[in-house]
Amino acid sequence: MQWSWSESVLSNKERVMEELIQGRELASQLSTAFDNRSLVNGDDGGSDEGIVNEILGSVVNTPLIMNGKESDQEFVSVQIQGNSSGVSGSGGSGVSDGGSDGGGGADSSSWGANHDHVTAIKSEDYPEEEIKINCKSTSTFKDRRGYYKGRNTAHSWTKDTPALIDDGHAWRKYGQKNIRNAKHPRNYFRCTHKFDQACKATKHVQQVQDHPPMFRTTYYGTHTCRDYFKTSELVLDCTSPRDSSEFISFDSANCLTNKQEHLFSAPFASSSVQELIVKATSDHTVTSHDNHWPSSDYLVSHVDLMAFESSGPMSRFSSSIDQYDGDDVFSRMIAEYFDIYKSNSTGANPAQHQVEKTSRVPVNEVQRVE
DNA sequence: CAAATTTGACCGCA
Protein backbone atom coordinates (compact mmCIF):
# COMPACT_ATOMS: atom_id res chain seq x y z
CA MET A 1 0.00 0.00 0.00
CA GLN A 2 1.51 3.20 -1.01
CA TRP A 3 -0.80 5.61 0.60
CA SER A 4 -2.52 5.66 3.88
CA TRP A 5 -6.23 5.70 3.44
CA SER A 6 -6.80 6.49 7.05
CA GLU A 7 -4.58 9.49 7.16
CA SER A 8 -6.80 11.52 4.96
CA VAL A 9 -9.66 10.70 7.20
CA LEU A 10 -7.91 11.75 10.33
CA SER A 11 -6.88 14.99 8.81
CA ASN A 12 -10.48 15.76 8.05
CA LYS A 13 -12.03 14.61 11.21
CA GLU A 14 -11.69 17.75 13.20
CA ARG A 15 -13.16 19.87 10.53
CA VAL A 16 -16.00 17.53 10.03
CA MET A 17 -16.74 17.52 13.70
CA GLU A 18 -16.67 21.26 13.77
CA GLU A 19 -19.18 21.33 11.04
CA LEU A 20 -21.40 18.91 12.81
CA ILE A 21 -21.30 20.97 15.93
CA GLN A 22 -22.08 24.01 13.90
CA GLY A 23 -24.96 22.13 12.46
CA ARG A 24 -26.30 21.40 15.84
CA GLU A 25 -26.17 25.04 16.69
CA LEU A 26 -28.18 25.75 13.62
CA ALA A 27 -30.66 23.19 14.75
CA SER A 28 -30.79 25.00 18.02
CA GLN A 29 -31.54 28.20 16.21
CA LEU A 30 -34.18 26.36 14.34
CA SER A 31 -35.84 25.40 17.55
CA THR A 32 -35.56 28.90 18.88
CA ALA A 33 -37.07 30.23 15.72
CA PHE A 34 -39.97 27.89 16.20
CA ASP A 35 -40.46 29.03 19.71
CA ASN A 36 -40.46 32.66 18.76
CA ARG A 37 -42.68 32.17 15.78
CA SER A 38 -45.06 30.16 17.76
CA LEU A 39 -45.39 32.91 20.31
CA VAL A 40 -45.80 35.61 17.77
CA ASN A 41 -47.84 33.93 15.12
CA GLY A 42 -49.66 31.40 17.09
CA ASP A 43 -50.32 28.41 14.99
CA ASP A 44 -49.24 29.57 11.66
CA GLY A 45 -47.65 26.46 10.38
CA GLY A 46 -47.22 27.70 6.88
CA SER A 47 -44.91 30.52 7.69
CA ASP A 48 -43.03 28.32 10.05
CA GLU A 49 -42.29 25.99 7.28
CA GLY A 50 -40.86 28.85 5.39
CA ILE A 51 -38.48 29.52 8.20
CA VAL A 52 -37.61 25.89 8.36
CA ASN A 53 -36.91 25.72 4.72
CA GLU A 54 -34.82 28.79 5.01
CA ILE A 55 -32.72 27.40 7.80
CA LEU A 56 -32.64 23.99 6.32
CA GLY A 57 -31.49 25.46 3.11
CA SER A 58 -28.60 27.04 4.85
CA VAL A 59 -27.83 23.79 6.53
CA VAL A 60 -27.98 21.85 3.34
CA ASN A 61 -25.80 24.33 1.66
CA THR A 62 -23.38 24.52 4.48
CA PRO A 63 -20.20 23.61 2.80
CA LEU A 64 -18.81 20.36 3.85
CA ILE A 65 -15.27 20.94 4.67
CA MET A 66 -12.99 18.27 3.56
CA ASN A 67 -9.33 18.34 3.08
CA GLY A 68 -9.23 21.94 3.88
CA LYS A 69 -11.61 22.69 1.12
CA GLU A 70 -15.23 23.30 1.11
CA SER A 71 -17.05 20.59 -0.62
CA ASP A 72 -18.53 22.84 -3.16
CA GLN A 73 -15.11 23.87 -4.08
CA GLU A 74 -13.80 20.44 -4.01
CA PHE A 75 -12.65 19.58 -7.41
CA VAL A 76 -14.40 16.52 -8.37
CA SER A 77 -13.97 15.59 -11.91
CA VAL A 78 -16.38 13.15 -13.25
CA GLN A 79 -16.36 11.48 -16.52
CA ILE A 80 -18.73 8.91 -17.74
CA GLN A 81 -17.32 6.93 -20.48
CA GLY A 82 -18.45 4.37 -22.86
CA ASN A 83 -15.18 2.69 -23.21
CA SER A 84 -12.20 2.04 -21.13
CA SER A 85 -9.65 3.70 -23.24
CA GLY A 86 -10.16 6.99 -21.62
CA VAL A 87 -10.40 5.51 -18.23
CA SER A 88 -7.04 3.99 -17.95
CA GLY A 89 -5.59 7.24 -18.91
CA SER A 90 -2.19 6.08 -19.81
CA GLY A 91 -1.32 3.85 -22.59
CA GLY A 92 1.89 2.32 -23.51
CA SER A 93 3.88 -0.47 -22.12
CA GLY A 94 6.17 -1.00 -19.35
CA VAL A 95 5.98 -2.23 -15.88
CA SER A 96 5.54 -5.81 -15.07
CA ASP A 97 3.42 -7.14 -12.29
CA GLY A 98 4.68 -6.63 -8.85
CA GLY A 99 7.61 -4.72 -10.05
CA SER A 100 8.36 -1.32 -8.77
CA ASP A 101 7.46 1.22 -11.27
CA GLY A 102 9.70 4.11 -11.08
CA GLY A 103 7.56 5.70 -13.57
CA GLY A 104 6.85 8.99 -14.11
CA GLY A 105 4.11 11.01 -13.50
CA ALA A 106 0.89 9.90 -12.22
CA ASP A 107 -0.88 10.63 -15.42
CA SER A 108 -1.04 14.25 -14.75
CA SER A 109 -1.09 15.05 -18.38
CA SER A 110 -4.50 13.69 -18.99
CA TRP A 111 -6.40 15.18 -16.15
CA GLY A 112 -4.25 17.34 -14.02
CA ALA A 113 -5.86 20.50 -15.21
CA ASN A 114 -9.10 19.60 -13.59
CA HIS A 115 -8.65 21.69 -10.56
CA ASP A 116 -11.04 24.01 -8.89
CA HIS A 117 -13.91 23.15 -11.04
CA VAL A 118 -16.21 20.36 -11.68
CA THR A 119 -16.62 18.57 -14.89
CA ALA A 120 -19.13 16.01 -15.73
CA ILE A 121 -18.99 14.42 -19.07
CA LYS A 122 -21.47 11.87 -19.93
CA SER A 123 -21.14 9.80 -22.96
CA GLU A 124 -24.29 8.78 -24.63
CA ASP A 125 -25.71 6.00 -26.57
CA TYR A 126 -23.53 3.26 -25.47
CA PRO A 127 -24.68 -0.10 -26.48
CA GLU A 128 -26.20 -2.27 -23.87
CA GLU A 129 -23.84 -3.20 -21.23
CA GLU A 130 -22.09 -6.09 -22.69
CA ILE A 131 -20.63 -8.67 -20.47
CA LYS A 132 -18.80 -11.18 -22.42
CA ILE A 133 -18.83 -14.40 -20.59
CA ASN A 134 -16.00 -16.29 -22.04
CA CYS A 135 -16.92 -19.47 -20.36
CA LYS A 136 -14.75 -22.25 -21.36
CA SER A 137 -17.61 -24.56 -21.70
CA THR A 138 -15.42 -27.49 -22.36
CA SER A 139 -13.12 -26.67 -19.58
CA THR A 140 -13.34 -28.04 -16.14
CA PHE A 141 -10.75 -25.69 -14.82
CA LYS A 142 -11.06 -25.07 -11.20
CA ASP A 143 -8.54 -22.34 -11.24
CA ARG A 144 -10.00 -19.59 -13.29
CA ARG A 145 -7.64 -16.90 -12.22
CA GLY A 146 -7.60 -14.21 -14.75
CA TYR A 147 -10.88 -15.42 -16.04
CA TYR A 148 -11.78 -12.66 -18.37
CA LYS A 149 -15.37 -11.68 -18.58
CA GLY A 150 -14.74 -8.85 -20.86
CA ARG A 151 -13.97 -5.48 -19.61
CA ASN A 152 -16.94 -3.88 -18.13
CA THR A 153 -16.56 -0.82 -20.23
CA ALA A 154 -20.09 0.32 -20.60
CA HIS A 155 -21.45 2.60 -17.96
CA SER A 156 -18.19 3.54 -16.53
CA TRP A 157 -17.19 6.86 -15.19
CA THR A 158 -14.36 8.32 -13.30
CA LYS A 159 -14.29 10.64 -10.41
CA ASP A 160 -11.29 12.52 -9.22
CA THR A 161 -11.31 13.59 -5.63
CA PRO A 162 -8.72 15.11 -3.36
CA ALA A 163 -9.63 12.60 -0.72
CA LEU A 164 -10.82 9.11 -0.75
CA ILE A 165 -14.49 9.15 -0.39
CA ASP A 166 -17.05 6.72 0.72
CA ASP A 167 -19.55 6.32 -2.04
CA GLY A 168 -22.03 4.56 0.13
CA HIS A 169 -21.53 1.10 -1.13
CA ALA A 170 -19.79 -1.85 0.32
CA TRP A 171 -16.71 -2.74 -1.62
CA ARG A 172 -14.27 -5.52 -1.33
CA LYS A 173 -10.82 -5.21 -2.64
CA TYR A 174 -9.88 -7.99 -4.94
CA GLY A 175 -6.67 -6.87 -6.45
CA GLN A 176 -3.95 -4.35 -6.75
CA LYS A 177 -1.71 -3.68 -9.66
CA ASN A 178 1.13 -1.48 -10.41
CA ILE A 179 0.17 0.44 -13.44
CA ARG A 180 2.62 1.42 -16.00
CA ASN A 181 3.69 5.05 -15.81
CA ALA A 182 1.78 5.44 -12.61
CA LYS A 183 3.40 6.24 -9.37
CA HIS A 184 0.83 4.48 -7.32
CA PRO A 185 -0.78 1.12 -7.69
CA ARG A 186 -4.32 0.75 -8.80
CA ASN A 187 -6.67 -0.91 -6.40
CA TYR A 188 -9.51 -3.03 -7.61
CA PHE A 189 -12.76 -3.29 -5.80
CA ARG A 190 -15.88 -5.23 -6.44
CA CYS A 191 -19.21 -4.95 -4.74
CA THR A 192 -19.36 -6.99 -1.59
CA HIS A 193 -22.62 -8.40 -2.86
CA LYS A 194 -21.17 -9.66 -6.05
CA PHE A 195 -21.98 -13.20 -5.13
CA ASP A 196 -24.95 -13.03 -2.84
CA GLN A 197 -26.79 -10.53 -4.99
CA ALA A 198 -24.95 -10.85 -8.23
CA CYS A 199 -24.04 -7.23 -8.16
CA LYS A 200 -21.69 -6.46 -10.97
CA ALA A 201 -20.41 -3.13 -9.85
CA THR A 202 -16.69 -2.70 -9.64
CA LYS A 203 -14.42 0.20 -9.22
CA HIS A 204 -10.78 0.99 -9.51
CA VAL A 205 -9.09 3.47 -7.28
CA GLN A 206 -5.75 4.94 -7.92
CA GLN A 207 -3.86 7.82 -6.51
CA VAL A 208 -2.91 9.86 -9.47
CA GLN A 209 -1.29 12.79 -7.82
CA ASP A 210 0.71 13.41 -4.71
CA HIS A 211 0.58 17.10 -4.01
CA PRO A 212 -2.16 17.75 -3.53
CA PRO A 213 -3.32 14.19 -3.27
CA MET A 214 -5.75 13.25 -5.94
CA PHE A 215 -7.52 9.98 -6.23
CA ARG A 216 -9.17 8.71 -9.29
CA THR A 217 -12.01 6.32 -8.89
CA THR A 218 -13.37 4.60 -11.93
CA TYR A 219 -16.70 2.93 -11.59
CA TYR A 220 -17.80 0.12 -13.80
CA GLY A 221 -21.25 -1.24 -14.02
CA THR A 222 -24.13 -0.48 -11.78
CA HIS A 223 -25.12 -1.74 -8.42
CA THR A 224 -27.92 -4.21 -8.52
CA CYS A 225 -27.57 -4.99 -4.88
CA ARG A 226 -29.86 -3.66 -2.21
CA ASP A 227 -27.52 -2.48 0.39
CA TYR A 228 -28.05 1.19 -0.08
CA PHE A 229 -29.55 2.04 3.22
CA LYS A 230 -27.30 0.04 5.35
CA THR A 231 -24.28 1.87 4.25
CA SER A 232 -24.19 4.24 7.06
CA GLU A 233 -26.02 4.43 10.24
CA LEU A 234 -27.42 7.29 12.09
CA VAL A 235 -27.12 6.71 15.78
CA LEU A 236 -29.27 8.83 17.96
CA ASP A 237 -29.21 8.77 21.64
CA CYS A 238 -30.19 11.92 23.38
CA THR A 239 -29.63 10.36 26.72
CA SER A 240 -26.15 9.47 25.91
CA PRO A 241 -23.46 11.48 27.58
CA ARG A 242 -21.27 11.02 24.62
CA ASP A 243 -20.04 13.87 22.66
CA SER A 244 -22.18 15.05 19.86
CA SER A 245 -19.55 14.00 17.46
CA GLU A 246 -20.66 10.48 18.01
CA PHE A 247 -24.18 10.99 16.94
CA ILE A 248 -23.32 9.69 13.59
CA SER A 249 -21.60 6.46 13.12
CA PHE A 250 -21.04 4.29 10.18
CA ASP A 251 -22.02 0.76 10.23
CA SER A 252 -18.87 -1.12 9.75
CA ALA A 253 -20.64 -4.35 9.19
CA ASN A 254 -22.56 -3.16 6.25
CA CYS A 255 -20.63 -0.61 4.48
CA LEU A 256 -17.23 0.30 5.57
CA THR A 257 -15.85 -2.95 6.57
CA ASN A 258 -13.22 -2.41 4.06
CA LYS A 259 -10.79 -0.51 6.13
CA GLN A 260 -9.49 1.20 3.11
CA GLU A 261 -12.91 2.56 2.58
CA HIS A 262 -13.17 4.18 5.94
CA LEU A 263 -13.16 7.45 4.30
CA PHE A 264 -16.13 9.43 5.04
CA SER A 265 -16.36 12.64 3.34
CA ALA A 266 -19.48 12.68 1.35
CA PRO A 267 -21.86 10.91 3.71
CA PHE A 268 -21.69 13.72 6.16
CA ALA A 269 -23.27 15.96 3.68
CA SER A 270 -26.51 14.16 4.00
CA SER A 271 -26.07 12.72 7.42
CA SER A 272 -25.40 16.02 9.01
CA VAL A 273 -28.63 17.34 7.70
CA GLN A 274 -30.42 14.34 8.99
CA GLU A 275 -28.87 14.74 12.32
CA LEU A 276 -29.98 18.32 12.45
CA ILE A 277 -33.51 17.38 11.74
CA VAL A 278 -33.55 14.52 14.11
CA LYS A 279 -31.84 16.48 16.79
CA ALA A 280 -34.25 19.32 16.43
CA THR A 281 -37.05 16.88 16.64
CA SER A 282 -35.72 15.08 19.62
CA ASP A 283 -35.07 18.25 21.53
CA HIS A 284 -38.75 18.92 21.57
CA THR A 285 -40.42 15.68 21.36
CA VAL A 286 -38.45 12.71 22.33
CA THR A 287 -39.07 11.54 25.76
CA SER A 288 -38.88 7.91 25.10
CA HIS A 289 -35.68 6.17 25.94
CA ASP A 290 -35.91 4.25 22.80
CA ASN A 291 -35.39 7.01 20.39
CA HIS A 292 -33.08 5.30 18.05
CA TRP A 293 -34.52 5.68 14.70
CA PRO A 294 -34.16 2.80 12.46
CA SER A 295 -31.30 4.01 10.49
CA SER A 296 -32.54 2.75 7.23
CA ASP A 297 -35.85 4.45 7.38
CA TYR A 298 -34.87 7.98 6.80
CA LEU A 299 -31.37 7.55 5.87
CA VAL A 300 -30.71 8.17 2.29
CA SER A 301 -27.31 7.43 1.12
CA HIS A 302 -25.92 10.35 -0.67
CA VAL A 303 -25.19 8.03 -3.47
CA ASP A 304 -28.84 7.41 -3.85
CA LEU A 305 -29.55 11.04 -3.68
CA MET A 306 -27.07 11.51 -6.34
CA ALA A 307 -28.62 8.78 -8.35
CA PHE A 308 -25.13 7.86 -8.93
CA GLU A 309 -25.66 4.72 -10.80
CA SER A 310 -28.56 5.76 -12.85
CA SER A 311 -28.09 9.33 -13.72
CA GLY A 312 -24.45 9.76 -13.39
CA PRO A 313 -22.63 11.44 -10.60
CA MET A 314 -23.43 14.82 -9.29
CA SER A 315 -20.66 17.05 -8.38
CA ARG A 316 -22.23 18.80 -5.45
CA PHE A 317 -23.90 16.95 -2.73
CA SER A 318 -25.94 19.89 -1.68
CA SER A 319 -27.25 20.40 -5.11
CA SER A 320 -27.97 16.77 -5.38
CA ILE A 321 -30.07 16.95 -2.30
CA ASP A 322 -31.95 19.82 -3.79
CA GLN A 323 -32.36 18.13 -7.03
CA TYR A 324 -33.71 14.82 -6.05
CA ASP A 325 -36.50 13.53 -4.04
CA GLY A 326 -34.43 13.66 -0.95
CA ASP A 327 -35.78 17.09 -0.22
CA ASP A 328 -39.18 15.60 -0.33
CA VAL A 329 -38.13 13.42 2.52
CA PHE A 330 -36.85 16.39 4.36
CA SER A 331 -40.05 18.25 3.77
CA ARG A 332 -42.03 15.42 5.16
CA MET A 333 -39.80 15.19 8.14
CA ILE A 334 -40.15 18.88 8.73
CA ALA A 335 -43.87 18.64 8.33
CA GLU A 336 -43.89 15.88 10.86
CA TYR A 337 -41.80 17.97 13.08
CA PHE A 338 -44.37 20.68 12.93
CA ASP A 339 -47.12 18.31 13.75
CA ILE A 340 -45.23 17.04 16.68
CA TYR A 341 -44.15 20.41 17.82
CA LYS A 342 -47.61 21.85 17.65
CA SER A 343 -49.06 18.93 19.45
CA ASN A 344 -46.39 19.17 22.03
CA SER A 345 -47.05 22.80 22.64
CA THR A 346 -50.72 22.09 22.99
CA GLY A 347 -50.17 19.45 25.54
CA ALA A 348 -50.23 16.33 23.48
CA ASN A 349 -47.97 13.52 24.38
CA PRO A 350 -44.96 13.87 22.19
CA ALA A 351 -43.85 10.34 22.68
CA GLN A 352 -46.95 9.09 21.00
CA HIS A 353 -46.30 11.26 18.07
CA GLN A 354 -42.83 10.07 17.97
CA VAL A 355 -44.11 6.60 17.55
CA GLU A 356 -46.68 7.60 15.05
CA LYS A 357 -44.30 9.59 13.04
CA THR A 358 -42.66 6.44 11.93
CA SER A 359 -45.06 6.53 9.08
CA ARG A 360 -41.96 6.68 7.10
CA VAL A 361 -41.23 7.50 3.62
CA PRO A 362 -40.83 4.16 2.02
CA VAL A 363 -37.28 3.62 1.18
CA ASN A 364 -38.01 2.79 -2.36
CA GLU A 365 -39.79 6.01 -2.88
CA VAL A 366 -36.70 7.86 -2.10
CA GLN A 367 -34.53 5.54 -3.92
CA ARG A 368 -36.28 5.63 -7.20
CA VAL A 369 -34.92 8.65 -8.81
CA GLU A 370 -34.11 6.97 -12.04
C1' DC B 1 -14.08 -18.21 12.75
C1' DA B 2 -15.89 -15.52 9.18
C1' DA B 3 -14.86 -11.78 6.48
C1' DA B 4 -11.52 -8.83 4.41
C1' DT B 5 -7.03 -8.08 2.44
C1' DT B 6 -2.77 -9.32 0.16
C1' DT B 7 -0.42 -10.98 -3.56
C1' DG B 8 1.23 -13.86 -7.22
C1' DA B 9 -0.72 -16.34 -11.04
C1' DC B 10 -3.53 -16.50 -14.86
C1' DC B 11 -5.93 -14.80 -18.97
C1' DG B 12 -7.78 -11.82 -22.85
C1' DC B 13 -6.93 -8.18 -25.62
C1' DA B 14 -4.41 -4.74 -28.19
Next chain:
DNA sequence: TGCGGTCAAATTTG
Protein backbone atom coordinates in the same frame (compact mmCIF):
# COMPACT_ATOMS: atom_id res chain seq x y z
C1' DT C 1 4.19 -9.92 -25.99
C1' DG C 2 3.01 -7.21 -22.31
C1' DC C 3 -0.45 -4.66 -19.86
C1' DG C 4 -4.41 -4.49 -17.25
C1' DG C 5 -8.11 -6.99 -14.97
C1' DT C 6 -9.47 -10.83 -12.25
C1' DC C 7 -9.01 -14.99 -9.55
C1' DA C 8 -8.07 -17.44 -5.50
C1' DA C 9 -4.84 -19.27 -1.95
C1' DA C 10 -2.65 -17.46 1.86
C1' DT C 11 -2.68 -14.27 5.32
C1' DT C 12 -4.56 -10.85 8.30
C1' DT C 13 -8.10 -8.76 10.94
C1' DG C 14 -11.94 -8.13 14.04
